[in-house]
Amino acid sequence: MTALVVDALTVAFGRFTALDCVSLAVDPGEVRAVIGPNGAGKTTLLDVISGITKPVSGRVMLGDHVDLTKRSEAEIAKAGVRRKFQEPSVFPALTVRENLEIGCGPALPARDRPARIAALLCEIGLGARAEVPAGRLAHGEKQWLEIGMVLAAEPALLLLDEPVAGLSDTETAQTAALIRALRRPDRAILVIEHDMAFVEAVADRVTVLHEGRTLYEGSMAGARADARVIEVFLGR
C-alpha cells in the first residue's frame, strides 16, 4: 500500500498549465522532497493535495480509498492530511498554547488536549513561550509553532512547504533534526524546499519538477548526477 498517490494530475489557471500530467507515489514512512525551480508547480501540487485548488484532471489518492480532489479542505484535514504553509501561518491574536489547541482539530476530546499540547510545546521547544501571543514570536518560532500545530492532530500525511525558508543555519539544522524525528512507519512526509543541503539531510527520495512536469524521481545523489536536472536546476 502507498500513503499518497498523485495520478496524472493536471492543473490549469486560465491558459497557463501549472501542473501537466504529474504523477508520484509516496510510501508510508517515507520523507519525499519535491524540488524544482520557481514556477515548477511545487506549491500548486500542495494546494491540490490540501484541497485549496481543484485540478482539471487526475486523482490524488490518500491511502487506497480516499480521493482528495473530491473533498473540501476541512474534510481532507479530517482524513489526516496537514499542511505547513510557506509563510508561517499561525493565528497572531491567539497565544502559542491556543494555536496548538486549535491545531488539535475539532475531533480530539477536550480532556486529551492538555497532555497533547504539553508534549508538543516540549517537542517544538516553545514551552517557555506558551502564553505569548503568536503575533509576537520571532520568524523561526512561528515556523516551529506552525509545525507544532500541524503535528497536533497526528497526521498520516504531512505537507511541508519550504519549512526552512528564512531560517538561520542553526535553525535549519534544528528543523532538519525535528523533521527526521517526525518520521514514523504510518506517516508520509512531503517536503518542498529550495535548500539542497537540507533536502539531502531529510529526504529519502526526491521528485524534481520543471515547468509543471516530472523531470526526475529517485535518490538525491541520482538527481545531482542527472544531466537534465543539472541543466534546469542544479547547474544554472
Next chain:
Amino acid sequence: MPTTLATPAGPARRAVRDPLVAGLVGLCLAAAAALVVAPPAPYLVNALGQLAAFAILAVSLDLVWGYLGILSLGHGLFFAIGGYVCAMHLLAQGVAATGVLPDFVQFMGWTRLPAYWTGLDHAAYALVLALAVAGLVAFVFGFASFRSRVNGVYFSIISQALVYVSMLLMYRNDTGLGGNNGMTGFPLLFGWPMGSPGVVTGLAVAALLTLAGVLTGTRLLVGSAIGRRMLACRDDETRLRTLGYSTTRLKLGIWCLSAMIAALAGILYVPQVGIINPRVLAPDLSIEIAVWVAIGGLGRLGGAVIGAILVNGLKFWLSAAMPEAWPFILSGLVLLVVLVLPNGLLDLVGWRPRPTWLRGAP
C-alpha cells in the same frame, strides 16, 4: 512541572478578565436600578433607553466584524426586522383592545389586518417571530455567501445591497406594513398607555437589562473555545480550514446570532421612539452602525458600546443644538479615528486586551 504547563491558564483567565465589559454591565444594572428608584425627567429616561438599544446593535455588529472579520453594511436590516415585528405587535394589540384599524390599513381600503398579522397581538409569539425571521433571513443570505466563499468587501457590498432592496420593498404601500409612512400611533404596551412615565421607565430598564445580558453572553462567547476559533477564522480562514474546521458553519452560526441580537435591539428601539418607517433600512444608517463600532474600538465589545453611546449621545445633543453641523462632526470623528486612533477611542486609554488587532476583513 508539566502539570502547570497543561492547565489552560491563559484562555480561562482572559475569559473572566475584561474589566471594561464588567464595568459596563455593572453600570447598566446600576442605571436600571436608579431609573426604578429615582427616575429623572422622562425624556432623559427615554434617551438612555434608546442609547442602550443602539449599544446592543453595535455589539451585534462588533461580534461579526471585530471577532470574525465579516463587515456587514446591512445590519440595519435585522434591526428593522425586529422593529417592524414589534410595531406590528403593538398595533395588533391596539386593534384587539379598541377594534380601530391603523390608518394605513384604512387607506388601503382593507376592512381588517392582513392574514400574516394573525396572532401578533401575543407578545411571546411576536418576539419569537422577530428573532426567527431575522435568523432565517441571515441564514439564507449567509449560507449562500459563505458557501460560495464570498468574503471581504464583496460580502460588505452585497449586505449593503440587501438592506437597500429591503428599503425599496418597504416603501411600497401594498406590503401591509405601512409603506413609506411606516407604522406609528402605538396605543398600548401590555395594556398600559404608551408614553406614560411607567412605560417609558419600563422600556428603558428593559433595554438596559438586555444590554447587560447581551454583553455578558457575547463576552462569554468570545472568551470561549468558539471565540478563539472566531479570531483564528478572522486572521486566516484557509489555515483554519486546513486544520479540519468547517469555517462555513462557524461563520453562519455567529452571523445568525448577530442578526438575532440586532433584531432584539430593534424590538427595544421601536416602542421607545414610537415609530418605524423604511428610513431605518437606508444604507447610510447601516454604515453608521459600523462607524459607531470603529469609533469606539473594533474587536472589543466594550468599545462597541462606548462608540454607540458616545456618537448617539452627541447626536441627541447636537442635532438639537446645531443640526446642520452634525454631519461634519460625525465625519470629523471618523477621520480622527482613521488617522490618529486606528483602534478606536479605546486607544486613548491604551486598553488592549489582545495584542494584534487586525482591522476588518482582509
